[in-house]
Amino acid sequence: MQRTIAALVASFGLLALGAPSPAPAQGASPAIAEDFKPSSLNQPGQDYPQVNSQGYVRFRVTAPQAQSVKATLGLGGQGGTVLHKADDGTWVGTTSGPLDEGFHYYHLEIDGGVFNDPGTRNFYGSTRWESGIEVPAHDADFYALKDVPHGNVQQILFPSPSTGTQKRAFVYTPPGYDANQSARYPVLYLQHGWGEDETAWSTQGHANLIMDNLIAEKKTRPFIIVMTYGMTNVIRPGEPGGLAKFDIKPFQAVLLDELIPYVDSHFRTLADSDHRAMAGLSMGGMETKTITTANPDKFGYVGLFSGGSFSPEDVANAPGFRDEVKLAFVSYGSRELDRRAVAPPGAPSFDPVANHEALKASGFNSVFYVSPNTAHEFLSWRRSLREFAPLLFRD
Amino acid sequence: MQRTIAALVASFGLLALGAPSPAPAQGASPAIAEDFKPSSLNQPGQDYPQVNSQGYVRFRVTAPQAQSVKATLGLGGQGGTVLHKADDGTWVGTTSGPLDEGFHYYHLEIDGGVFNDPGTRNFYGSTRWESGIEVPAHDADFYALKDVPHGNVQQILFPSPSTGTQKRAFVYTPPGYDANQSARYPVLYLQHGWGEDETAWSTQGHANLIMDNLIAEKKTRPFIIVMTYGMTNVIRPGEPGGLAKFDIKPFQAVLLDELIPYVDSHFRTLADSDHRAMAGLSMGGMETKTITTANPDKFGYVGLFSGGSFSPEDVANAPGFRDEVKLAFVSYGSRELDRRAVAPPGAPSFDPVANHEALKASGFNSVFYVSPNTAHEFLSWRRSLREFAPLLFRD
Numbered sequence: 001m002q003r004t005i006a007a008l009v010a011s012f013g014l015l016a017l018g019a020p021s022p023a024p025a026q027g028a029s030p031a032i033a034e035d036f037k038p039s040s041l042n043q044p045g046q047d048y049p050q051v052n053s054q055g056y057v058r059f060r061v062t063a064p065q066a067q068s069v070k071a072t073l074g075l076g077g078q079g080g081t082v083l084h085k086a087d088d089g090t091w092v093g094t095t096s097g098p099l100d101e102g103f104h105y106y107h108l109e110i111d112g113g114v115f116n117d118p119g120t121r122n123f124y125g126s127t128r129w130e131s132g133i134e135v136p137a138h139d140a141d142f143y144a145l146k147d148v149p150h151g152n153v154q155q156i157l158f159p160s161p162s163t164g165t166q167k168r169a170f171v172y173t174p175p176g177y178d179a180n181q182s183a184r185y186p187v188l189y190l191q192h193g194w195g196e197d198e199t200a201w202s203t204q205g206h207a208n209l210i211m212d213n214l215i216a217e218k219k220t221r222p223f224i225i226v227m228t229y230g231m232t233n234v235i236r237p238g239e240p241g242g243l244a245k246f247d248i249k250p251f252q253a254v255l256l257d258e259l260i261p262y263v264d265s266h267f268r269t270l271a272d273s274d275h276r277a278m279a280g281l282s283m284g285g286m287e288t289k290t291i292t293t294a295n296p297d298k299f300g301y302v303g304l305f306s307g308g309s310f311s312p313e314d315v316a317n318a319p320g321f322r323d324e325v326k327l328a329f330v331s332y333g334s335r336e337l338d339r340r341a342v343a344p345p346g347a348p349s350f351d352p353v354a355n356h357e358a359l360k361a362s363g364f365n366s367v368f369y370v371s372p373n374t375a376h377e378f379l380s381w382r383r384s385l386r387e388f389a390p391l392l393f394r395d
Numbered sequence: 396m397q398r399t400i401a402a403l404v405a406s407f408g409l410l411a412l413g414a415p416s417p418a419p420a421q422g423a424s425p426a427i428a429e430d431f432k433p434s435s436l437n438q439p440g441q442d443y444p445q446v447n448s449q450g451y452v453r454f455r456v457t458a459p460q461a462q463s464v465k466a467t468l469g470l471g472g473q474g475g476t477v478l479h480k481a482d483d484g485t486w487v488g489t490t491s492g493p494l495d496e497g498f499h500y501y502h503l504e505i506d507g508g509v510f511n512d513p514g515t516r517n518f519y520g521s522t523r524w525e526s527g528i529e530v531p532a533h534d535a536d537f538y539a540l541k542d543v544p545h546g547n548v549q550q551i552l553f554p555s556p557s558t559g560t561q562k563r564a565f566v567y568t569p570p571g572y573d574a575n576q577s578a579r580y581p582v583l584y585l586q587h588g589w590g591e592d593e594t595a596w597s598t599q600g601h602a603n604l605i606m607d608n609l610i611a612e613k614k615t616r617p618f619i620i621v622m623t624y625g626m627t628n629v630i631r632p633g634e635p636g637g638l639a640k641f642d643i644k645p646f647q648a649v650l651l652d653e654l655i656p657y658v659d660s661h662f663r664t665l666a667d668s669d670h671r672a673m674a675g676l677s678m679g680g681m682e683t684k685t686i687t688t689a690n691p692d693k694f695g696y697v698g699l700f701s702g703g704s705f706s707p708e709d710v711a712n713a714p715g716f717r718d719e720v721k722l723a724f725v726s727y728g729s730r731e732l733d734r735r736a737v738a739p740p741g742a743p744s745f746d747p748v749a750n751h752e753a754l755k756a757s758g759f760n761s762v763f764y765v766s767p768n769t770a771h772e773f774l775s776w777r778r779s780l781r782e783f784a785p786l787l788f789r790d
Contacts, residue, residue, distance in 0.1 A: 043523055063508030067460045089507070108510075112484070113458030115503075115510045122517050122524060128438055129517060145561050150552040152566075155597075157545040166540050171547075178661055181576050202550075266573055 032056055032094065039120060039133045041103075046119040055098030055135045057081075059108075059117065064089035066111055073099065073106040073133065080109075100335075101137035102379025103204045105130040123204050126195040127231075132204060137379055141213075142386050143206035148216035149175035153202045158262040162253040167228065169259060170198055171267065172208050174215055174222035184268045186223040186275035186393040189255065190385075191230045191284025193307075194246075201227045204378050210385050220389040226263055228254070230280070230287055246283070248290050256295065273324060277392050279303030281381040293318035296325055301392050303329040305384040306336055306376055309352030312362050322364060329388050330356055331369040333380035367391060427451055427489065434515060434528045436498075441514040450493030450530045452476075454503075454512065459484035461506055468494065468501040468528065475504075495730070496532035497774025498599045500525040518599050521590040522626075527599060536608075538601035538777050543611035544570035548597045553657040557648040562623065564654060565593055566662065567603050569610055569617035579663045581618040581670035581788040584650065585780075586625045586679025588702075589641075593624045599773050605780050615784040618670075621658055623649070625675070625682055641678070643685050651690065668719060672787050674698030676776040688713035691720055696787050698724040700779040701731055701771055704747030707757050717759060724783050725751055726764040728775035762786060 036050035036058050048060035049071075059071045061083060069083040069091040083093035105125040108115050116122055122129040151174040160167040174185065190207065192200040201207040207225055214220040230251050264271040278299045280288040285307015292302045296318055302325055304310075309330045315321050330352055337353070356368040369387045371380040431445035431453050443455035444466075454466045456478060464486040469476040478488035500520040503510050511517055517524040546569040555562040569580065585602065587595040596602040602620055609615040625646050659666040673694045675683040680702015687697045691713055697720055699705075704725045710716050725747055732748070751763040764782045766775040 045522065061508065063506045063510075065462045065506035066508065067462070067506075110505060110508075110510070111458045111460035111462075113456065113461065113505075113513075115458075115505070115513055118508075118510055118523070127440065128513070145552065147554055147561060150561070152549040152551050154547040154549040155603075156547050157540065159542055166542060166545070178663075208550075268573075 040136070041132050041134050042120050043118070048119045049117060049133050051133065051135050055101065056095050057099060057133060057135070058094045059083055059092065060119070061091045061108060061110075061117065062089065063091060063110060066091065068109070068111060069093075070109040071106055071117070072109065073104055080106075099135050100374055100377065100379070101135050102374060102377055102382070104133050104135070104377060106133065107131050124195075124197045124199055125204075128195075139383075143209045143213070143382050145209055146213060146216070148212055150212050151175050151177065151208055151215075151222075153208050156262070156266070158259060160254055160258050162250065162258060167254060167258070168198060169226055169228035169263075170202050171263065172202065172211060172225040172227075173267070174211060174224070176222065177224075177268075181268075184270045186221070186277070187263060187267075187269050188223055188225045188277040188279060188301075188389075188392065189260070190225050190227050191278075191280030191287055192227070193280075193282030193284055194231070197231075198227050198229045201225070205385070206382055207385060210382060211389065214386065214389055221393050223389075223393055224263075224267060224269060226259065228259055230284055248287060251287060252291050252294075255291065256298065260298075273298050274300045274326075274395070275393055277301035277303070279305065279329070279385075279388060280307055281305040281384070282307045282376065289314070292325070293321055296321040296323075300325060301327045301329075303331075303384070303388045305331050305381045305388075306333060309355040310359055310364075310366065311355040312358050312364075314355075315359060315362075315364060327365050327367065327391055328359065329367045329369070329384075329391060331371065331380070331384040331387065333371045333374035333376060335373070335375035336380075337370065435531070436527050436529050437515050438513070443514045444512060444528050446528065446530050450496065451490050452494060452528060452530070453489045454478055454487065455514070456486045456503060456505075456512065457484065458486060458505060461486065463504070463506060464488075465504040466501055466512070467504065468499060475501075494530050495769050495772065495774070496530050496535075497769060497772055497777070499528050499530065499772060501528065502526050519590075519592045519594055520599075523590075532774055534778075537781050538604045538608070540604055541608060541611070543607055545607050546570050546572065546603055546610075546617075548603050551657070551661070553654060555649055555653050557645065557653060562649060562653070563593060564621055564623035564658075565597050566658065567597065567606060567620040567622075568662070569606060569619070571617065572619075572663075576663075579665045581616070581672070582658060582662075582664050583618055583620045583672040583674060583696075583784075583787065584655070585620050585622050586673075586675030586682055587622070588675075588677030588679055589626070592626075593622050596620070596622045600780070601777055602780060605777060606784065609781065609784055616788050618784075618788055619658075619662060619664060621654065623654055625679055643682060646682060647686050647689075650686065651693065655693075668693050669695045669721075669790070670788055672696035672698070674700065674724070674780075674783060675702055676700040676779070677702045677771065684709070687720065688716055691716040691718075695720060696722045696724075698726075698779070698783045700726050700776045700783075701728060704750040705754055705759075705761065706750040707753050707759075709750075710754060710757075710759060722760050722762065722786055723754065724762045724764070724779075724786060726766065726775070726779040726782065728766045728769035728771060730768070730770035731775075732765065 033052050033054050036052045038047050039049050050058045061069050070080050072080040074081040074095045081093045081095050083091035086092050108117050117131040120131050123132040154171045156169050157166045190201050215222050276299050278288045285304035289308050292299045310328045356366050359366040371383045374380040428447050428449050431447045433442050434444050445453045456464050464478040465475050467475040469490045476488045476490050478486035481487050503512050512526040515526050518527040549566045551564050552561045585596050610617050671694050673683045680699035684703050687694045705723045751761050754761040766778045769775040
């Protein structure tokens with residue numbers, strides 16, 4: 001377990017979760033196109049932050065008497081974007097390069113304090129509510145809000161004796177769930193990453209819209225998705241070694257002993273392992289690997305999004321896994337795989353591609369997906385869900 | 396219509412929506428009890444803001460190089476609470492008096508800019524995501540999260556041809572809704588106030604927990620609550636006369652022609668006026684009065700929470716209202732009624748108590764409720780829902 005975490009931390013840039021990953025410099029940077037538009041995530045009526053057609057982001061913050069204003073979005077290693085005071089008392093700055101397509105977390109540093117950008121909405125990441133910005137992706141259509149039948153996202157509150165609380169989860173029910181009273185549905189348990197919470201997949205992840213669109217195109221079987229909080233032993237922000245202190249047991253107890261029975265008794269599910277899947281991003285992938293290898297009789301399909309991989313040894317050391325599990329899906333953003341060449345000295349070896357090929361050669365149904373030109377961020381995971389969903393519950 | 400808005404603005408302090416309303420000064424202020432605890436709305440692991448047993452709020456903000464930090468919470472007219480720089484580079488300040496029990500919106504002013512407090516969560520109010528704090532109420536038990544059967548709050552996305560969009564609403568379904576497949580339920584359409592949105596009632600309003608607890612105590616019949624966005628003609632923040640520019644027609648079209656038919660076709664509702672109610676807070680009350688008096692055949696029960704009242708003339712001028720509507724419920728926070736004595740010169744007369752008494756004397760089922768020691772804020776409206784719900788759908 002500790003080795004798994006160390007591997008994630010060292011090789012997957014897990015601790016950089018939430019940091020933007022710009023495209024690598026392509027020699028001389030091109031002229032900045034002055035076609036900036038407000039980000040789709042801005043608060044109502046707010047003109048800034050803005051994004052241009054190349055993926056540059058421009059910030060504008062009002063703080064007339066401030067001494068310094070910085071945005072944490074920018075080229076890696078350069079510490080974000082320093083804003084400069086304009087004549088009208090606002091602070092303005094543009095990233096030194098284009099950002100990857102998709103969603104990025106960020107915040108402002110004002111006079112040495114950390115605050116959110118009042119221009120945009122907040123999203124829970126890095127164990128705090130962060131500012132968010134969306135760089136329009138060329139393939140954004142697959143998670144767009146369209147005039148198709150929509151499923152619902154329900155907040156449920158379920159009793160959790162193991163934690164002595166009523167815990168929250170969000171449940172996506174597909175279009176027609178309420179109309180087809182006789183139908184029963186498979187369930188995917190889908191986990192967020194470190195520092196995020198149960199709101200991530202249905203907000204910045206657009207899991208509901210991805211499913212609505214896949215179902216409208218008949219590319220996937222309609223199924224239920226359940227999203228709950230995975231950092232059951234709460235880690236205080238800034239606590240050293242927070243991730244290393246993570247313990248899977250409290251979350252596994254909530255998931256297996258409390259949430260799954262609640263969902264199977266309150267929704268029209270197909271309550272067997274052939275119709276139950278688990279997947280997660282980043283730390284959620286680590287949780288998925290740990291829980292499914294220890295409980296292969298409970299899950300028929302497994303997905304790790306930027307959160308580890310399965311080697312033949314992993315499968316050999318998980319009695320029942322090879323017989324019970326019908327699919328092991330592993331995905332990464334292409335820029336994460338690029339990091340294999342620059343893994344820190346002494347970091348555990350990291351080659352999910354080799355693991356996938358060896359597992360597949362052993363006769364296991366292993367599927368590997370690479371999200372083009374994305375890093376350890378949500379566009380990698382939105383695409384991973386789009387690729388994963390059609391492979392599930394093929395009776 | 397315009398007169399209605401003017402009355403709301405002038406007499407109900409509508410434009411001050413979101414501003415805290417402290418208890419009136421009781422002579423010399425008592426010593427401040429040093430029993431401050433983190434607010435229940437703080438972000439995970441955040442110690443500030445804090446509230447003490449008297450209702451004083453203490454802020455602590457890190458911004459070492461800032462020149463000035465102020466919190467907008469404080470005694471009315473004194474412009475909030477000025478924070479002072481401590482030796483450790485943080486800014487600390489305590490409100491000059493106790494705040495009313497319940498929920499308050501606020502924000503920080505840092506070096507002339509408006510930002511949220513990174514210590515607490517955000518809530519949509521005043522047409523922006525604001526910081527929020529909760530002063531524990533002596534009667535908070537009625538909206539507490541308890542170990543009782545819980546209903547779900549579902550996000551639905553419904554087609555809106557009149558606006559050319561897919562609009563969002565939240566739907567509370569009571570405990571047992573999924574299990575009792577043959578049961579059909581009445582529906583309450585419940586609106587937020589000016590500058591808020593469809594998230595307000597199920598977040599800072601705790602409408603779902605209020606219902607879960609009332610149902611567990613058998614104090615109300617289980618019913619569905621639908622909450623959607625009422626400011627259909629979007630008003631840009633800071634736009635002068637934003638409220639006066641409000642037009643009911645676009646919202647009425649969404650509600651009557653699009654949302655109600657969608658809900659009746661996608662949920663197991665009792666789709667007649669005897670089992671359909673409408674209520675709203677503040678501007679949502681204005682919307683409720685306007686829409687229900689114009690369409691009395693569609694709603695059997697009406698509630699205005701800090702959002703106007705019904706005079707005998709209002710009812711006489713609404714053909715069918717007296718025959719169709721079984722209940723007109725009107726409520727205010729006690730501090731709002733106190734304002735009758737200080738209404739601006741020339742403001743339209745404002746006496747909801749006299750209106751209630753006259754309407755009741757005319758033989759109409761008029762119910763009036765006053766929330767003790769609260770103003771134009773959410774504790775008034777949480778209590779109003781608690782009082783209103785048991786009076787609904789008494790077949």
